[in-house]
Amino acid sequence: MVEIHDFEQLDKHLFEVPVSFRKDMRVPARFYADKELLKGIITDNSLQQLINTATLPGIVKYALAMPDIHQGYGFPIGGVVATKLPDGIISPGGVGYDINCGVRLLATHLNQDEIKPYLEDLATILYSNCPSGVGKGGNIKLKTGELEQVITAGAKWAVKRGYGAEADLERTEEGGYMAGADPEKVSQRAKDRGKGQIGTLGAGNHFIELDVVHKVFDESTAQRIGLSQGQIAVQIHCGSRGLGHQVCGDYVRRFQKMIAKYGLNLPDRELVCAPLSSPEGQDYLAAMKAAANYAFANRQVLAFHIRRSFEQVLAGKVSNHHVFQIYDIAHNMAKVETHQIDGKRVQLCVHRKGATRAFGPGSAELPSVYRDIGQPVLVPGSMGTASWVLVGTEGSMAQTFGSTCHGAGRTMSRKKAKKTIRGSTLREELEGRGIQIRAGSMSGLAEEAPSAYKDVDRVVEVVHGAGIAKKVAKLRPIAVIKG
Amino acid sequence: MILGYFSSQIANELGHQAKTMGFEEVEHTADRALRIFGINLQELLISAAQGMTGLMVPDVSGVSAEVEKSIELDAIDAESLLVEWLSELVYWAETEMLIFTRFSIQNVTATHLQAIIFGEKVSELEKHIKAVTYHNLKIIKTSQGLEATIVFDV
Numbered sequence: 001m002v003e004i005h006d007f008e009q010l011d012k013h014l015f016e017v018p019v020s021f022r023k024d025m026r027v028p029a030r031f032y033a034d035k036e037l038l039k040g041i042i043t044d045n046s047l048q049q050l051i052n053t054a055t056l057p058g059i060v061k062y063a064l065a066m067p068d069i070h071q072g073y074g075f076p077i078g079g080v081v082a083t084k085l086p087d088g089i090i091s092p093g094g095v096g097y098d099i100n101c102g103v104r105l106l107a108t109h110l111n112q113d114e115i116k117p118y119l120e121d122l123a124t125i126l127y128s129n130c131p132s133g134v135g136k137g138g139n140i141k142l143k144t145g146e147l148e149q150v151i152t153a154g155a156k157w158a159v160k161r162g163y164g165a166e167a168d169l170e171r172t173e174e175g176g177y178m179a180g181a182d183p184e185k186v187s188q189r190a191k192d193r194g195k196g197q198i199g200t201l202g203a204g205n206h207f208i209e210l211d212v213v214h215k216v217f218d219e220s221t222a223q224r225i226g227l228s229q230g231q232i233a234v235q236i237h238c239g240s241r242g243l244g245h246q247v248c249g250d251y252v253r254r255f256q257k258m259i260a261k262y263g264l265n266l267p268d269r270e271l272v273c274a275p276l277s278s279p280e281g282q283d284y285l286a287a288m289k290a291a292a293n294y295a296f297a298n299r300q301v302l303a304f305h306i307r308r309s310f311e312q313v314l315a316g317k318v319s320n321h322h323v324f325q326i327y328d329i330a331h332n333m334a335k336v337e338t339h340q341i342d343g344k345r346v347q348l349c350v351h352r353k354g355a356t357r358a359f360g361p362g363s364a365e366l367p368s369v370y371r372d373i374g375q376p377v378l379v380p381g382s383m384g385t386a387s388w389v390l391v392g393t394e395g396s397m398a399q400t401f402g403s404t405c406h407g408a409g410r411t412m413s414r415k416k417a418k419k420t421i422r423g424s425t426l427r428e429e430l431e432g433r434g435i436q437i438r439a440g441s442m443s444g445l446a447e448e449a450p451s452a453y454k455d456v457d458r459v460v461e462v463v464h465g466a467g468i469a470k471k472v473a474k475l476r477p478i479a480v481i482k483g
Numbered sequence: 484m485i486l487g488y489f490s491s492q493i494a495n496e497l498g499h500q501a502k503t504m505g506f507e508e509v510e511h512t513a514d515r516a517l518r519i520f521g522i523n524l525q526e527l528l529i530s531a532a533q534g535m536t537g538l539m540v541p542d543v544s545g546v547s548a549e550v551e552k553s554i555e556l557d558a559i560d561a562e563s564l565l566v567e568w569l570s571e572l573v574y575w576a577e578t579e580m581l582i583f584t585r586f587s588i589q590n591v592t593a594t595h596l597q598a599i600i601f602g603e604k605v606s607e608l609e610k611h612i613k614a615v616t617y618h619n620l621k622i623i624k625t626s627q628g629l630e631a632t633i634v635f636d637v
Contacts (some may be wrong), residue, residue: 073514269618
């Protein structure tokens, strides 16, 4: 275990475990927290996992963790690791099994009063139209060879097939698809797992949520993004489903042989990796991009189902039921990016596992509509609690390779949550607070109880206070749909 | 709480009870983890399969053995073989909702496995296992046989 005396406080919200802590560390390990979050962080193995990532070949500056850090496998969740090209490594476990798990935020021209009479029906139709839960397939049948198009073109495939508009792509990270995806690098088993799941939510912590914009903190930025107080918005949280899980598993298993081939000395086999410039590293990158494209397409099809649901319930009943896209972000991904390191522009492979890209104003990678304000960052809270919209800053570019937090972060194990919280009681409690719940599994609901998570407001205050993202708006849930 | 069955128990230096066969769930903040036991690799693999199946379908008493599959796997070491073996079961559960409850391992070494598994298609799964991880995975020799802790991404 890492003890409090093992690290030092560099700033109000920044802590560092020095490189001298363990012989195999190549760089220090830094994490963001406040005193309250710190108490939780030192109770599980998350700092140990962060320190393990500081041993990876080619890592630059420091291994980083955001304030929503919690124990994962291999990398901690909330971890950010940048390695220098060409010989720095890429690690499938550093991206995670749910490749391009992410969040899409949609918004409407409606306020809470307008939607209130139809909220129950809308929640029910959303649950019916957006397949969710374990083993639930999608209602989109792919033609022969079409899955290859999905994983090559991502959300562009979906828009071409009529599941959205060009404006959605412009407001999606990477324009909704990653160039360089190679279907040949994706196993048949991964394709088997993914072929029936396009447009599905899955289970676990994935959800669709109807929200009200509760408070705006930065009026001009909110207006540019398309948000205003009292407005109804919709979040989608999901990823690349079975295809992504299988891609990661295939390459973690295949990369076990890299330990001997590249003479790797790793504290945990889940950290297996290969130089990005190696044939194996390139193969994984091409497969990861394919899975990322699947996730972009998946969220695009779910957005289509959401728009269809609004049409079904609200057409002719409200003045405008149009649903438009704010942004779509990834929070499990590795990307080749150029960053300023000690005064030089350096190409890096930035792993974000449970962390969100948060590029500051002026970044060329941002769509023109948002380039001058910084990248919108979508931070979903735990079920029943607030979610946040932030933007990237110059501070995130300087401190964290343009990264920030991705959510609240768990504090309680799923096993304990199920033991101490009854799903049905939780549902009653949330509905008593005016939040409609549509969930397939009461035990799944219990696992995702708000009390099993950190306080998302506190996490956001830390990233805002540390200058690695800026608060724009806070959302409050009014309906939750999950598997 | 999921518990396997145990023929004997002794305390050992691991800080918990070493057992000859079975499995038990251990705490993990974000995912699910099982500690598995077996007097040899064959039994360890069966314990792991039973334990993981128990996460997906807590009550397997009604699951028949009408579907039979032959499995042959190769891996670089015993830990990898364990991950391959469980990943095989994850694949069938996700693609065809097939749950296996009887495992006949016919031939096993640290790097090779031949088995016939029996089960049936179920209508629902309580828990979706995304993947079987290598996180801190090490098969340890104990006074009672072998044990390992496996973390599942859920």
